Structure formats: structure tokens, C-alpha cells
Amino acid sequence: MIGRLNHVAIAVPDLAAAAAKYRDLLGADVHHPHDLPEHGVTVVFVQLENTKIELLHPLGENSPIAKFLEANPAGGMHHICFEVPDIAGAARTLVEGGARVLGDGKPRIGAHGLPVLFLHPKDFDGTLIELEEVKPDLLPA
Numbered sequence: 530m531i532g533r534l535n536h537v538a539i540a541v542p543d544l545a546a547a548a549a550k551y552r553d554l555l556g557a558d559v560h561h562p563h564d565l566p567e568h569g570v571t572v573v574f575v576q577l578e579n580t581k582i583e584l585l586h587p588l589g590e591n592s593p594i595a596k597f598l599e600a601n602p603a604g605g606m607h608h609i610c611f612e613v614p615d616i617a618g619a620a621r622t623l624v625e626g627g628a629r630v631l632g633d634g635k636p637r638i639g640a641h642g643l644p645v646l647f648l649h650p651k652d653f654d655g656t657l658i659e660l661e662e663v664k665p666d667l668l669p670a
């Protein structure tokens with residue numbers, strides 16, 4: 530069911546410092562910060578050859594990652610995102626198999642403008658998993 534690893538998201542306490550480390554120390558292709566108010570985060574995309582890293586920092590009140598950073602003040606891996614071709618079908622299969630989809634169980638539009646959903650970390654060995662619907666015809670050649 531799952532396809533490519535779309536991204537690994539890391540919550541960071543200092544976005545500028547984290548971006549500088551990826552750019553200057555690791556020599557990665559680091560994009561400019563991007564405010565996503567509807568998701569309560571500011572994100573810096575780090576484009577790697579085979580996937581992306583997303584550096585996340587809370588934006589505004591009730592950011593979904595504020596609590597995570599409170600519990601992990603030095604930052605830490607927040608979630609990993611796999612691509613699926615059919616997110617509604619994936620959700621059905623997962624729920625039938627006993628996994629819990631977070632929220633109301635319905636996909637919503639994620640940070641890349643594509644449908645996403647999140648799976649309960651307790652069902653996946655302590656890892657928050659995001660699924661993002663990427664149609665095969667949208668994949669770069």
C-alpha cells in the first residue's frame with residue numbers, strides 16, 4: 530500500500546539555527562521558511578535527493594507541535610510521511626486492520642495541498658505516521 534517516503538518531519542526549537550545547520554554543516558538544499566497558519570507551523574523544507582526533511586516550528590496559538598516541543602525541548606523527530614495512491618482506500622484498509630486514524634478519520638488537505646491523514650503512534654511502535662495521497666501521474670519521472 531505505501532509507496533515512497535515523502536518526508537521526515539523534525540520539530541525544532543530554533544528554526545533559523547536548524548536551517549543553518551542543515552545548509553552550512555550538512556550542505557543540504559535548504560528552502561526559505563514557509564508559514565502555514567492553517568496548520569499552526571512554520572516549516573523549512575530541506576530537499577534531499579531521495580526525500581525531504583521538514584523542520585517544523587510552532588506558529589500561533591494551539592500549534593499541534595507546541596506540546597511536543599514542551600515535552601522534547603531540544604526538538605525531535607515528529608512524524609514520517611509515506612505516499613499512498615488512494616488515501617480513502619488506505620484509511621479503510623487500516624481501520625479494518627485495527628489501526629486508528631487520528632481526528633475524524635477523514636483525510637484533510639495537508640501542508641503540500643494534497644489529502645493527508647495521521648495514524649495513531651501507539652499503533653505504529655511509537656511513531657506518528659502521516660499518509661499523503663500522491664497520484665502516480667503526479668510523481669516526477
Ligand code: CO
Binds near residue numbers: 536538583608659
Ligand atoms: Co508531514
